[in-house]
Amino acid sequence: MRHSPDSIRFINARVYRSADDLRPARSLMTRKGVIHWIGDEADAPKADQTVDMQGATIIPGLTDAHVHLFAIANERQQISLNGTNVRSVADGLSQISEAARKVPAGQWIRAVGFDENNLAEHRYPTRDEIDAVAPDHPVIIRRFCGHTAILNSAALHLLRIDDGVSDPPSGSFGRDAAGRLDGSAKESAAEAIFRAIPPIDPAAMAASLRATIGDSIRMGLTAAVEAAVGFTSGFDDEFAVWNLLRQDASFAPIRLGFMYQLDPKDAAARGLTPRRDPDWQGMTLKFFADGIVGARTAAVSKPFADTGGTGFFMRDEDDLERVIVEAHLDGWQTATHCVGDRASARVISAFEKAERALPGQKPRHRIEHYFVPPDGGLARMKALEALIVTQPSFLTRMRRSILGAFGSDAGKMYPARSAIDAGVTWVGSSDAPTGHASPWIGMANAVDRGASLAAPIGLGEALTRRQAIGSYIHGGAFAMKQEDWRGTLAPGMAADFVALDRDPFDASTDLAKTCVLMTVLRGVVRHDTLMAGQVATMEAEVH
Numbered sequence: 001m002r003h004s005p006d007s008i009r010f011i012n013a014r015v016y017r018s019a020d021d022l023r024p025a026r027s028l029m030t031r032k033g034v035i036h037w038i039g040d041e042a043d044a045p046k047a048d049q050t051v052d053m054q055g056a057t058i059i060p061g062l063t064d065a066h067v068h069l070f071a072i073a074n075e076r077q078q079i080s081l082n083g084t085n086v087r088s089v090a091d092g093l094s095q096i097s098e099a100a101r102k103v104p105a106g107q108w109i110r111a112v113g114f115d116e117n118n119l120a121e122h123r124y125p126t127r128d129e130i131d132a133v134a135p136d137h138p139v140i141i142r143r144f145c146g147h148t149a150i151l152n153s154a155a156l157h158l159l160r161i162d163d164g165v166s167d168p169p170s171g172s173f174g175r176d177a178a179g180r181l182d183g184s185a186k187e188s189a190a191e192a193i194f195r196a197i198p199p200i201d202p203a204a205m206a207a208s209l210r211a212t213i214g215d216s217i218r219m220g221l222t223a224a225v226e227a228a229v230g231f232t233s234g235f236d237d238e239f240a241v242w243n244l245l246r247q248d249a250s251f252a253p254i255r256l257g258f259m260y261q262l263d264p265k266d267a268a269a270r271g272l273t274p275r276r277d278p279d280w281q282g283m284t285l286k287f288f289a290d291g292i293v294g295a296r297t298a299a300v301s302k303p304f305a306d307t308g309g310t311g312f313f314m315r316d317e318d319d320l321e322r323v324i325v326e327a328h329l330d331g332w333q334t335a336t337h338c339v340g341d342r343a344s345a346r347v348i349s350a351f352e353k354a355e356r357a358l359p360g361q362k363p364r365h366r367i368e369h370y371f372v373p374p375d376g377g378l379a380r381m382k383a384l385e386a387l388i389v390t391q392p393s394f395l396t397r398m399r400r401s402i403l404g405a406f407g408s409d410a411g412k413m414y415p416a417r418s419a420i421d422a423g424v425t426w427v428g429s430s431d432a433p434t435g436h437a438s439p440w441i442g443m444a445n446a447v448d449r450g451a452s453l454a455a456p457i458g459l460g461e462a463l464t465r466r467q468a469i470g471s472y473i474h475g476g477a478f479a480m481k482q483e484d485w486r487g488t489l490a491p492g493m494a495a496d497f498v499a500l501d502r503d504p505f506d507a508s509t510d511l512a513k514t515c516v517l518m519t520v521l522r523g524v525v526r527h528d529t530l531m532a533g534q535v536a537t538m539e540a541e542v543h
């Protein structure tokens, strides 16, 4: 690793200290990982190195307060067979054939995103067709729904599934006219297969996480909250991979926060207690209250406009309340997935019960999504000093679902402006890979409510640029209880900032297309297109 200078002076810039102060300074100096000075060039103290920013705009580094880095890294390890690159059975097979040329024989080839509706033939590839392109590799294709698997002969053989297998209760194996397995398995048969295949090698996953975090840095993120450990392949497997990464001395991560998808007693059994470490913070337990809008499983009080259903809770309501109160008593921040208004209302009641049991802790309990606002919810959230952490890019990604499920009420969904006006801390985030990974698209959607795609949804809930950008810089740091040392640029604060190709506060610029020219983390240049290698401070491991 090359040596980083102790102090760097960044001159000829437009430096915004925060979204609340739009009087820019011209330059900024870092020293030993913190901001040493901000002001005009003429007054700047001496530094080991000076960088001409060529007029670029500098703002504090961004936080993605709810992202599934592990799930993104996991997807990187698999072939994508979605409709954009696969239009026929032959297209799908050629992707597998290409993977078979790269992957050593005997290793699993995993494909995701398959949907036969995208194919000209409207059918699955057969076991024999996959055998023909990958005879020496076990291959598993996961249909996008997650309820169907398609395997080749090597995979069936390794899993000891042969033509004599009988269908399990509520599941089935596909067969040809002669009764021979065709490679497909559905429902409980598929679930058993997904559980039986070996997890991706932890070292490969750790490398994939490094690459994922590298992408985050290029998008301008200097911090992120993983939401949650245990979401993709179980807590212990995922936690082991994160620890592998943590032990890698050559890897300097962004400021990471972790939600643990564990009940308080399961966290305690693993010796986990809330920890506020600036780089590897684990102070949050994650719970799921209800389902989602797409499947109409969110717990709502007014029936969905199209299906007439009202969704359901994912776990017993009293049990959910119990774990939230227990977590509060144990000193955890809680983060609960609530999409429907019934879910949010029930979780707010749990927060109130927790507060009565142990008042004054200011845990900043979080509701994730807060999609369908419950009546009177914002006033109760404000009294609790609880946070809404939500995903503006869903306004475009889930546009059809929102309009279908809520009809004429669609404009009330995903309240943002009314939350801020009610004095509730509203924090934007991506929820990638479900939402769009780019924080710039998230901020743009918070401002335009999805107008770039078609008519905006609920323009009355649109934020100003200052509110949207502020939520990703100061708001994200606040959600992580780190606002006292990062998220604004001032002497003594962390030297975590980004340089941009445009002024994001200027309403005439396209916020969604903002390019990050440079990312500085702990006073070290971690991403740099502006200077094209002129700055000799890049950490060696960034690629």
Ligand SMILES: [Zn+2]
Binding pocket: 066, 068, 227, 431
């Ligand atoms: Zn999520």
